[in-house]
Amino acid sequence: MLKFIAKRLWHTVFVLIGVTMLTFLLLKLTSGSPARLLLSDTATEAQVYAKEVEMGLHDPLYVQYFHYIRDVLRGDLGTSYFFKVPNSRLISQSLPATGYLTMVAMGIALIVSIPLGIIAGMKRGSVTDLVAMFFAMLGQSISSVVLGLLFMLIFAVNLKWLPSMGYGGLAFVIMPATSLAMQMAALITRMLRSGMVDVLQEDYIAATYAKGISRREIVTKYALRNAILPVITIIGLQVGTFLGGAIVTEQIFAWPGIGSLTVQAIGNRDFSLVQSILLIISALFVGINLLVDIIYTLVDPRMSFN
Amino acid sequence: MSRHELWRRIKKSKFFVIGAILVILIILLSVFAKQMAPFDPLKQNLRARLKEPTGQWSNFIFGGDAMGRDILSRLLIGSQVSLQISFTVVILTAVIGTVLGIVAGYFGSWVDTIIMRFSDIQVSIPPMVLAIAVMAALGNSITNLIMVLVFTRWVQYARVVRGSVMMIRNTDFIRASTVLGSGKLRIMFTQILPNVLTSLIIVMSQEFGRTIMTESALSFLGLGVPPPAPSWGVMIAEGREYLSTKPFVVLVPAIALMIAVLAFNFLGDGVRDVLDPKNKN
Numbered sequence: 001m002l003k004f005i006a007k008r009l010w011h012t013v014f015v016l017i018g019v020t021m022l023t024f025l026l027l028k029l030t031s032g033s034p035a036r037l038l039l040s041d042t043a044t045e046a047q048v049y050a051k052e053v054e055m056g057l058h059d060p061l062y063v064q065y066f067h068y069i070r071d072v073l074r075g076d077l078g079t080s081y082f083f084k085v086p087n088s089r090l091i092s093q094s095l096p097a098t099g100y101l102t103m104v105a106m107g108i109a110l111i112v113s114i115p116l117g118i119i120a121g122m123k124r125g126s127v128t129d130l131v132a133m134f135f136a137m138l139g140q141s142i143s144s145v146v147l148g149l150l151f152m153l154i155f156a157v158n159l160k161w162l163p164s165m166g167y168g169g170l171a172f173v174i175m176p177a178t179s180l181a182m183q184m185a186a187l188i189t190r191m192l193r194s195g196m197v198d199v200l201q202e203d204y205i206a207a208t209y210a211k212g213i214s215r216r217e218i219v220t221k222y223a224l225r226n227a228i229l230p231v232i233t234i235i236g237l238q239v240g241t242f243l244g245g246a247i248v249t250e251q252i253f254a255w256p257g258i259g260s261l262t263v264q265a266i267g268n269r270d271f272s273l274v275q276s277i278l279l280i281i282s283a284l285f286v287g288i289n290l291l292v293d294i295i296y297t298l299v300d301p302r303m304s305f306n
Numbered sequence: 307m308s309r310h311e312l313w314r315r316i317k318k319s320k321f322f323v324i325g326a327i328l329v330i331l332i333i334l335l336s337v338f339a340k341q342m343a344p345f346d347p348l349k350q351n352l353r354a355r356l357k358e359p360t361g362q363w364s365n366f367i368f369g370g371d372a373m374g375r376d377i378l379s380r381l382l383i384g385s386q387v388s389l390q391i392s393f394t395v396v397i398l399t400a401v402i403g404t405v406l407g408i409v410a411g412y413f414g415s416w417v418d419t420i421i422m423r424f425s426d427i428q429v430s431i432p433p434m435v436l437a438i439a440v441m442a443a444l445g446n447s448i449t450n451l452i453m454v455l456v457f458t459r460w461v462q463y464a465r466v467v468r469g470s471v472m473m474i475r476n477t478d479f480i481r482a483s484t485v486l487g488s489g490k491l492r493i494m495f496t497q498i499l500p501n502v503l504t505s506l507i508i509v510m511s512q513e514f515g516r517t518i519m520t521e522s523a524l525s526f527l528g529l530g531v532p533p534p535a536p537s538w539g540v541m542i543a544e545g546r547e548y549l550s551t552k553p554f555v556v557l558v559p560a561i562a563l564m565i566a567v568l569a570f571n572f573l574g575d576g577v578r579d580v581l582d583p584k585n586k587n
Binding site: 011014015016018019022026027029030047137138139140141142143144145146150151152155157164176239240241243244245247251252263264266274275277278281282286289304 | 436539
């Protein structure tokens with residue numbers, strides 16, 4: 001198992017190097033000189049050129065990349081062109097809001113999908129199963145843009161039960177979190193259902209029936225443990241979709257997280273900030289999946305053999 | 307699979323039948339959008355500004371938007387834009403992903419390592435975030451949008467195809483082909499490609515709905531189809547301001563988007579039921 005974890009760690013390092021190359025190249029793709037954005041509007045061509053040389057923009061690409069990596073490793077993500085403060089500070093200020101939103105969304109997704117998926121898988125063809133499948137299909141087909149705006153229209157505009165936007169406690173987080181959670185809830189419901197259906201057909205489940213073990217115990221002790229394994233991986237992979245979806249959802253509900261910061265940065269053409277956000281989000285995503293894979297080896301003993 | 311068996315499975319799959327009917331309808335609507343649209347989707351008419359839906363086809367059936375443009379006409383032409391983008395993206399992605407997947411799976415060794423390592427890096431960046439960042443850097447145009455969507459989705463195909471290729475690479479009929487003197491290219495595209503086609507079609511059918519959804523989300527953020535072109539995402543974004551007073555401006559494109567994605571997802575699930583009945587996922 002340690003060998004697996006070591007291999008996985010090496011893989012993570014490799015992927016992170018690749019990600020830094022991509023984010024580095026992204027900034028090179030943007031048009032316009034970053035030096036000009038940092039200087040005042042009245043700066044002359046010569047001043048811009050001098051600033052560019054000072055910033056190392058005329059060095060060969062590999063030298064610039066090397067400097068970029070060196071700065072990132074030191075925790076220096078550069079300075080925002082627009083806000084004129086370190087990018088790392090802006091990002092760390094907005095991360096908690098996004099973390100809060102995604103955690104609540106994840107909680108909602110799991111609370112809804114796990115019981116729904118299990119019951120649907122146990123009682124194939126029942127009314128619950130049909131409801132679950134309909135929910136899953138609808139959930140996968142409704143984008144968080146549409147769902148967010150529908151929620152806002154129903155619960156904030158018409159019923160006036162909830163505040164339509166802003167940051168705060170349960171009343172504020174419930175709409176953005178639910179609209180973000182829908183896709184994941186739908187996916188997990190489907191996966192868990194099909195997992196349960198498959199596992200319940202296995203011979204060892206028939207054997208437990210033959211032994212006279214109660215149905216309840218069979219489901220919780222034997223079937224669920226196997227059916228839930230792929231769900232763990234999916235949760236890790238879906239974090240990426242979550243972070244992407246959060247950008248849209250935060251934008252709709254004026255949630256002051258990393259998504260709103262991204263949209264703001266793009267509006268200001270603050271590409272150094274966009275680059276840093278992309279790097280941090282990717283690093284977070286890679287880290288979470290590393291964690292998920294390690295948890296997986298701990299939960300599933302079969303993993304350690306291959 | 308015989309033609310008879312295929313037909314039997316198609317008739318059995320409710321998803322396939324409902325999805326196919328809806329998708330054909332949507333395609334017809336978008337193909338004949340220009341003929342059906344009662345107004346020019348870009349023509350502004352101040353008298354019809356935020357006009358309530360009338361229920362008459364040629365008199366703002368779904369109402370007018372903030373610039374007095376006919377929502378129905380924008381919806382129809384917008385479906386054309388969305389479908390063109392998603393068809394182009396799905397086909398381009400499938401071609402690029404398949405070629406890379408076949409090459410990786412067939413050659414193995416370092417070629418495989420390079421392609422797969424690149425795909426590892428690709429999937430470690432959340433696709434939507436990457437798309438947003440790249441669109442912001444390149445500027446929004448339909449060509450850039452298509453490129454970005456292809457760039458963020460090819461891995462899906464490459465992995466599925468590579469897996470299938472590796473399974474059949476060492477089978478006897480491929481060996482026989484090599485012995486008979488077939489070149490590598492010939493084997494890859496005349497022997498291996500037909501064998502991975504099923505998995506390929508399944509992935510493709512699942513991707514349409516997702517692509518339409520991603521495109522609309524990017525357009526909603528102002529990073530997709532550039533206005534004033536009538537894309538559904540743009541229409542939703544423009545109508546947002548009037549959500550509390552004139553909700554139909556948002557609701558019409560939002561519901562259209564939902565129905566379109568639902569139709570393509572139904573068809574996608576139907577295709578999987580028909581081609582891969584073992585997989586109940």
